[in-house]
Amino acid sequence: MKNALLRPLLEVALLLLVALGITRWLTGLFGVRVKLLRLSAGRQLRLAFWPLLALDASLSAVSAMLLNGRSAQGFEWVLAAVFFGLTLTLSLPAFVLHVRYWLLNNGTEVIFQPEANQFEIYEQGQRQFFNYRDILKxxxxxxxxxxxxWVNYDYLRLHLADGRILTLTSLLGDLEPLTTFLRSAPTERRAVAWCWV
Known part of the structure; x- marks a missing residue:
């Protein structure tokens, strides 16, 4: 039963990945080299893949125990519960960060073209106006x-002269090229155990 459900899901996921790859390749061929950072299904799936996979594995173990409830021994229930608890403990922080980052950057778009010295941030369709000299840190x-x-969840904060703080999270895309582009502003790098904003 598990294989009957898992195989079609894996086939659909593979087809989606191939379609996304072909689309990305075609747009890269004919498009101008402008980076548009925004929430995308591919990026979200890439960040949440391992927590979802671990949680799915533990849920399949628990569901197998529920289906064979009468023949399962007590220690099997304990092992299934420990496995579920462990994977939930490892996955839950990633899910919490994912939801938090989605709430912060839903509707945020960053247009970034280093060659043309172009950097624009849009929130809910409204451009956030600032100059490079306005970036204090x-x-x-x-x-x-x-x-x-949750290792791939990170963020970038722009502290502006007028007191605004613009937060860009890893759900939008890879932030390292953007950090390199903004190297003229004073940059503070920190490494923390859990990147809560």
């Missing part, structure tokens, strides 16, 4: 816990 926060599910 760039704060780049990354995760130092290397073997966790």
């Amino acid at each position: 760039v704060e780049r926060v990354s995760c130092r816990a290397r073997r966790t599910f």
Whole structure:
């Protein structure tokens, strides 16, 4: 039963990945080299893949125990519960960060073209006006816990002269090229165990 459900899901996921790859390749061939950072399904799936996979594995173990409830021994229930608890403990921080970053950057778009010295941020369709000299500080926060599910969740904060703080998270895309582009502003790099904004 598990294979009957898992195989079609994996086939659909593979087809989606191939379609996204072909689309990205075609747009790269005919498009201008402008980076548009925004929330995309591919990026979200890439960040949440391992936590979802671990949670799915533990849920399949628990569901197998529920289906064979009468023949399962007590220690099997304990092992299934420990496995579920462990994967939930490892996955939950990544899910919490994912939801938090989605709430922060839903409707945010960044147009970034280093060759033309173009950098624009749009929030809910409204452009956030500022000049490079208005950026007082760039704060780049990354995760130092290397073997966790939330290692790829990081963020960049732009502290502006008028008091605004613009937060760009890893759900939008890779933030390292943007940090390099903004190197003229004072940059503070920090590594924390969990990148909560």
